[in-house]
Amino acid sequence: MEETKDNLLKGDSAKQELFNLEMGFSLVIEAVINAKVPVIGHNCMYDWLYLYNQFIDRLPDTYLEFAEQWHKLFPKTFDTKVLAFNSKHFFKTSLGQVYEKCTADEKCKHNIKFKFDLSNGFGNYEGT
DSSP, rough: OOOOOHHHSSOOOOHHHHHHHHHHHHHHHHHHHHHOOOOOESSOHHHHHHHHHTTOOOOOOSSSHHHHHHHHHHHSEEEEEHHHHHOOOOOOOHHHHEEEEEEEEOHHHHHHHOOOOGGGGGGGGTTT
């Protein structure tokens, strides 16, 4: 009889450690799915296809089926290249050029606000 994930997690610490080792990055993907946090990337469709195929399930037969399944798992998905392209504000949409435009253009600088969570130890963002 094959042990389920729940049964393994209830076992001794050695079994749990082995389970976590074997599951690897799948546990991260599962946590992101359960948390329903935004998934953000730049020009990342192939990355999402790979992630789905490797850590979630076989790819569906059509793009529409994939998009439906992806949206159920990751309802807050954003591709910054697609957003930049469709905004008509960016002449070039490579990540570096979008960043430069956002930091140099007065319209962008005053309309895009960032709030970093410095209080919980995420100090690498100080000065940005």
